[in-house]
Amino acid sequence: MISVSKYKEVMEHIEVTEDMRERVLGNIAQKRRRQKIRQTVRIVSAAAACVVVVFGAAYILKNRTGIDTQPPAVTETSAAQTTALTTAGTTAAATTYTTAVQTAASTSTQWTDVAVIMPTECGSAEELRTKSGLPIYDVRSVPFKVTETHYENGNGVFAGITYWGEEEEMCSIRVSRDTTDQSGIGFVEETRIDKAIEVDGVPVTLTTDIEGGYLASWITDGRCCSVFLRGKNNAENILPIVSEILAQHSAGGQS
Amino acid sequence: MELAISNISRSFRTALQEICRAVFAAAAQVLPAKKAKALTEEQHLRMIMDTHGNRILRLAYSYLHNMQDAEDILQDVLMKWVEQKPEFESDEHEKAWLLRVTANLSKNKLDYNKLRDTDELNDELAAEHREDLSFVWEAVKALPANYSEVIHLFYAEGYQTDEIAEMLGESGANIRTRLKRARAKLKEILQEEYDFGE
Numbered sequence: 001m002i003s004v005s006k007y008k009e010v011m012e013h014i015e016v017t018e019d020m021r022e023r024v025l026g027n028i029a030q031k032r033r034r035q036k037i038r039q040t041v042r043i044v045s046a047a048a049a050c051v052v053v054v055f056g057a058a059y060i061l062k063n064r065t066g067i068d069t070q071p072p073a074v075t076e077t078s079a080a081q082t083t084a085l086t087t088a089g090t091t092a093a094a095t096t097y098t099t100a101v102q103t104a105a106s107t108s109t110q111w112t113d114v115a116v117i118m119p120t121e122c123g124s125a126e127e128l129r130t131k132s133g134l135p136i137y138d139v140r141s142v143p144f145k146v147t148e149t150h151y152e153n154g155n156g157v158f159a160g161i162t163y164w165g166e167e168e169e170m171c172s173i174r175v176s177r178d179t180t181d182q183s184g185i186g187f188v189e190e191t192r193i194d195k196a197i198e199v200d201g202v203p204v205t206l207t208t209d210i211e212g213g214y215l216a217s218w219i220t221d222g223r224c225c226s227v228f229l230r231g232k233n234n235a236e237n238i239l240p241i242v243s244e245i246l247a248q249h250s251a252g253g254q255s
Numbered sequence: 256m257e258l259a260i261s262n263i264s265r266s267f268r269t270a271l272q273e274i275c276r277a278v279f280a281a282a283a284q285v286l287p288a289k290k291a292k293a294l295t296e297e298q299h300l301r302m303i304m305d306t307h308g309n310r311i312l313r314l315a316y317s318y319l320h321n322m323q324d325a326e327d328i329l330q331d332v333l334m335k336w337v338e339q340k341p342e343f344e345s346d347e348h349e350k351a352w353l354l355r356v357t358a359n360l361s362k363n364k365l366d367y368n369k370l371r372d373t374d375e376l377n378d379e380l381a382a383e384h385r386e387d388l389s390f391v392w393e394a395v396k397a398l399p400a401n402y403s404e405v406i407h408l409f410y411a412e413g414y415q416t417d418e419i420a421e422m423l424g425e426s427g428a429n430i431r432t433r434l435k436r437a438r439a440k441l442k443e444i445l446q447e448e449y450d451f452g453e
Contacts, residue, residue: 006391011411013379013388014316016308016329024330025300031334119426150428164432168399184424 119152125161127151132159134223136175137248143229143237144169158182169231170213173245176224183226185215199242206238214238220249300333307350310412311357317407318361318400321373328364332356354412355422358404365400394444402437409434 122128125138128151136159138149144165152160160174160182176182195206204218214234217226225245229238308329315328335356343349374396380389395403408414408422420430 005410006388007395007406007410010376010380010388010392010395011313011317011407013376014309014313014322014325016304016312020326020329021304021308024326024333025297025304027330028300028334028337029297032337121426121428148432150426150432152426152429162429168436 119154119160122151122153125151128153128159128161132156134159134175134177135249135252136161136173137245139171139173139241139244139248141240141244142171143233143240144171144231154182160184165231167231170229171231171241172226172228173241174226174228179219179222179224181217181224181226183215183217183224183228185213185226185228199239200246202246204242206235216242218242220246225249296337300337303333303336303349303353307353310350311353313411314354314357314404314407315361316376317395317403317411318358318365320376320396322375323373324364328357328360331360335360351418351422354408358423362400390445394441397444398437398440402433402440405430405434406437406441 120131122131125136128134128136132153133156138161142163144163144167146163147166148164150160150162150164152162154160156177158174158176160172162173163171172183172185174183193208197204197206199216199218202218202220204216207215207217213228213230215226215228216238217224219225227238227241227245229241231237311329311332312325315325316322319325319328332353336353341352343352376392377389377396380392395406398406404423405416405419408419409416414422416430416434417427420427423430
């Protein structure tokens with residue numbers, strides 16, 4: 001039997017050559033120069049736009065007729081309205097910031113970035129529900145013989161149950177604390193196929209991945225739920241699992 | 256009157272010269288610092304290339320199986336470093352970050368490689384008549400990407416399963432399961448190859 005440690009010896013044949021080194025560093029330097037030029041153009045354009053807006057506003061205000069020159073009376077109503085507007089503005093800004101952070105976080109759970117949630121293991125679905133505070137239950141409709149089960153608490157951001165079969169079969173269920181997709185499954189944009197269907201009246205998105213797996217995702221009660229299935233006849237076998245999870249959530253427990 | 260005007264204009268000229276000198280001196284202090292900073296970034300980039308270039312290239316090759324795509328990934332990873340300028344607590348942290356980004360970018364690129372048949376590593380091993388290494392490489396290459404990545408990080412980079420889990424954003428148990436299955440699959444493939452040779 002050939003030892004797998006020979007793999008390291010195989011990899012030692014791959015090295016960065018001098019040509020490759022200079023080529024890569026040269027390309028990076030070129031890209032940086034182009035980025036700096038684009039950035040400068042953006043700044044100058046933004047400054048020019050500001051100047052145009054300021055002068056345009058000044059011109060319009062100067063030429064406007066029928067302006068009421070009397071200052072508005074400061075009344076209690078006006079003050080209350082001002083406070084309400086300021087609060088609304090702050091709330092809107094806070095909502096926008098939170099949404100932006102969530103959007104960035106949901107993007108970063110795809111293939112591009114660094115934010116990583118380190119899940120912790122639990123011993124059962126019940127323990128997982130208690131620790132994560134999320135409604136997640138074992139399912140019976142997994143279409144293969146389960147040889148291993150893992151219960152993962154993603155620090156309250158998500159809860160996940162992964163079932164492993166004898167071959168390379170795998171079924172991964174995840175429930176997020178909000179509408180952010182925490183399935184952990186990434187798809188190559190150019191070859192992903194999304195299909196919108198309905199399961200028991202709930203809109204579900206079905207997506208395939210490059211290795212033939214299927215991901216079903218949907219939102220209920222303000223939470224994103226997902227099922228990822230890898231194995232045989234995924235398209236047929238994934239829907240009963242989705243249906244079972246929907247029934248569990250409707251019943252508030254195991255079906 | 257004319258004398259007064261002349262004195263005023265001379266004072267104005269002197270003041271203007273002083274202002275210009277002060278501005279020039281301030282600019283002279285700032286500009287060399289900026290130039291030094293740019294050199295430092297380039298030097299740092301070369302240092303990363305020297306220290307981690309091979310491991311980035313090898314991990315990318317383990318996904319993509321050809322040198323051109325692996326080189327593109329190496330370039331993209333370094334570009335990410337330049338754009339994000341992450342702060343690292345230690346050398347190990349820097350290494351883990353670079354490999355994590357490499358894995359992510361390689362997976363993004365993976366599908367394009369279905370069209371490519373080139374595998375320079377295989378050709379090189381064949382040219383050296385290292386059938387033993389060719390067997391191992393062909394076997395690892397035959398694994399699904401999620402198995403070959405744990406094999407690479409465990410055997411070629413020497414990471415433990417918990418470290419691999421943190422890098423790939425999964426639980427330690429999942430990684431251990433994947434490694435166990437990858438080894439079993441590898442054994443099955445290598446066994447078939449070995450038996451086939453007899």
